[in-house]
Amino acid sequence: MALFNLGDYILSSGKSSNFKIDCEALSSDDLLGLANLMAKKIGGFRQAIGIPRGGLRLATALNAHRSNKLYNPLLLVDDVLTTSRSLDLGKSLIMAMDPKLKDSDIIGTVIF
Numbered sequence: 567m568a569l570f571n572l573g574d575y576i577l578s579s580g581k582s583s584n585f586k587i588d589c590e591a592l593s594s595d596d597l598l599g600l601a602n603l604m605a606k607k608i609g610g611f612r613q614a615i616g617i618p619r620g621g622l623r624l625a626t627a628l629n630a631h632r633s634n635k636l637y638n639p640l641l642l643v644d645d646v647l648t649t650s651r652s653l654d655l656g657k658s659l660i661m662a663m664d665p666k667l668k669d670s671d672i673i674g675t676v677i678f
Contacts, residue, residue, distance in 0.1 A: 567591055579649045587678050589620055589645035597627040604675060605631035611641035611673070615660065617652045620645030624677060639673045647676040 569591040575583045592600070601624060605611075610633040616625030621643040628643060642656050653674045661667050 577648050579651055581648065587646045589624075589677055592623075592677075594623075594627075597623055598630075600624065600677060601627035601631060604628065608641065608673070608675060610635060610638040612636060612638040614641040614643050615656070617642065617644040617656050621676075639671050640667075642672055642674040644674070644676045646678045650674075 567588045567590065569588060571586045571588060572584065573586070575586040577583050577586070605628060611628075611631075612634055613632055614625040614628035616622035624645060625641075625643040628641065632641075640660065642653055642660070644652050644656075647653070653676075657672050657674070660672060661669075
């Protein structure tokens with residue numbers, strides 16, 4: 567499958583779309599390059615956490631740039647943003663696992 571696809575699709579949000587962005591088409595080298603650019607733009611983060619499935623590969627690439635400094639935020643990663651539901655749910659789950667975390671302790675990023 568190509569990165570950009572025309573057709574009739576049901577997105578993970580349940581919404582219909584006449585196109586789909588399939589980040590599985592990105593190579594490992596593509597993701598490493600994106601991670602390098604994103605890490606420079608984002609600044610310090612202590613760990614990248616991927617939203618399954620789309621954000622897992624990018625989070626792995628981003629973790630090569632993490633700071634491990636506890637005062638830096640956690641970075642929640644997904645591939646494509648449609649409604650922010652996946653990022654919101656991921657953030658809620660992480661905060662439920664560690665009640666000491668504040669809202670500002672977790673930031674999010676996406677490719678598209």
